[in-house]
Amino acid sequence: MSAFFERFFGDFLQSREYQEITLSNPLDMHLHLRQGAMLESVLPFSARDFALGVVMPNLNPPIMTTALALQYRDEIVRLSKGLDFVPFMTLYLHENLDKGELTHAYAQGIRILKLYPRGATTGSENGVREVVSERILEILHVAQDLGFMLSIHGESNGYCMDREFEFLEVYEFLARTFPRLKIIIEHVSDRRSLESLERYENLYATITLHHILLSLDDVLGNLMHPDLFCKPMIKTPKDRDSLLACALSAHPKVSFGSDSAPHLQSKKYSASAPGGIFSAPIALSMLASVFAYHNKLENLQAFVSDNAYKNYELDSVLGDTHKVIKFCAQSWEIPQSIACENSAISVLFGGKQCVFGRISK
Numbered sequence: 001m002s003a004f005f006e007r008f009f010g011d012f013l014q015s016r017e018y019q020e021i022t023l024s025n026p027l028d029m030h031l032h033l034r035q036g037a038m039l040e041s042v043l044p045f046s047a048r049d050f051a052l053g054v055v056m057p058n059l060n061p062p063i064m065t066t067a068l069a070l071q072y073r074d075e076i077v078r079l080s081k082g083l084d085f086v087p088f089m090t091l092y093l094h095e096n097l098d099k100g101e102l103t104h105a106y107a108q109g110i111r112i113l114k115l116y117p118r119g120a121t122t123g124s125e126n127g128v129r130e131v132v133s134e135r136i137l138e139i140l141h142v143a144q145d146l147g148f149m150l151s152i153h154g155e156s157n158g159y160c161m162d163r164e165f166e167f168l169e170v171y172e173f174l175a176r177t178f179p180r181l182k183i184i185i186e187h188v189s190d191r192r193s194l195e196s197l198e199r200y201e202n203l204y205a206t207i208t209l210h211h212i213l214l215s216l217d218d219v220l221g222n223l224m225h226p227d228l229f230c231k232p233m234i235k236t237p238k239d240r241d242s243l244l245a246c247a248l249s250a251h252p253k254v255s256f257g258s259d260s261a262p263h264l265q266s267k268k269y270s271a272s273a274p275g276g277i278f279s280a281p282i283a284l285s286m287l288a289s290v291f292a293y294h295n296k297l298e299n300l301q302a303f304v305s306d307n308a309y310k311n312y313e314l315d316s317v318l319g320d321t322h323k324v325i326k327f328c329a330q331s332w333e334i335p336q337s338i339a340c341e342n343s344a345i346s347v348l349f350g351g352k353q354c355v356f357g358r359i360s361k
C-alpha cells in the first residue's frame, strides 16, 4: 500500500479532532444494486446513506423496457421502505428502442438512457454494436427531443489503458451532434476526459471513490487484488491525482457516482474475475474522510449533492425528501466483507479504519 494510504489510515486517523460534518441529501449518481438475494444484501447500505441513487440497468436480463424499469423500481422501493431512498431508474439503450417506448418511459419518470458499447463491461452483452450508426443516432435524436439525459460507459475495444481516451472522440461527436442532449461521461478514469468537459457545454461526468484514491499499482503492482479490479481500469497516479483534484474542487459539471458494483467472492476469486468494486458500505464516510484529509470539506456538499441536483434537474424528483446525514471523527473498522447467498462480497478497504463515522439517528 502506498505511502499516502499509510498516512491516510495512520497518522491522520490519530490526529483528527472532534469535527462534525452535516450533509444534506447525498446522491449516488451511478449505482449497481443487482437483483434477488444480492439486491437485498447490498441495498440497505446505499439506501441508508444516500437520498437517491441512479440505478444502472445492466441486470440479467437487462432493463430494456419501461415495464421492467418500473418493476425493478417497485422492488427497490419495497425493499428500502422507511429509509427515505429514491431509486432513479435508467433504461438500457438498444437498437430496438423506438419513439413509442421512449415517450412512455419519459412519461413514467425515466430520465436517463444508459449506453454500453457491446462487450465493454459486465452485463453489456446486449449493448450497442456501433454507437455512431444510423439507428442509434435516430434514437438519440428522439431522446434529445423528449428531454432525456444520456449516460455512457465510454470505452473503445482497444488497449485497456487507452479505451476511455479512444472513446473521447465519440463523446465529442455526440456532444456536437446533439447540443441539447446532456451526456454523462460515467466513472471518469483518464485525466484527458476532464479536458473534454471544458470543450463541450453538454458534457458532464461522474467520478468514483476508487478512481480518486487508487492507481494500477494498488491493483497489481505487488500482489494482485481482484477486489480492486474494475471497468474502466484504474489508471496511472497522474490520472488519479487529476481526478482527485477535480472532485475536491467540486467541479460544477461533475458529481459523485460510486459505481459500487458487487460481485460474489466465488466469482471474483476465480480464473476469470469480473470487474466491479463494492464500495456502498463506506462510500460516504470515506468521501468525508478524503475531503477532510485534504481540507476541502467545504466542497463536499456540492460534489455529493448540489452539482447533481442542478445538472440532473432533481427538484421534482426529490420533492420534499430531506435526508440529513451527520458524521463525526469517530473511527470504525471497515468490514472485510458482507455475507451474500453462499458466498460473500468483499468491501472496498475492508479491514482498514475509516476516520469518519455516521452519527446514527
Ligand code: NCD
Pocket: 032, 058, 121, 122, 123, 153, 229, 230, 231, 232, 259, 261, 262, 274, 275, 276, 277
Ligand atoms: C460494473 C458491474 O459490475 O456491473 N463493473 C465495473 O467494473 N464497474 C459495470 C460497469 O459500470 O462497468
Ligand code: ZN
Pocket: 030, 031, 032, 056, 259, 261
Ligand atoms: Zn457501473
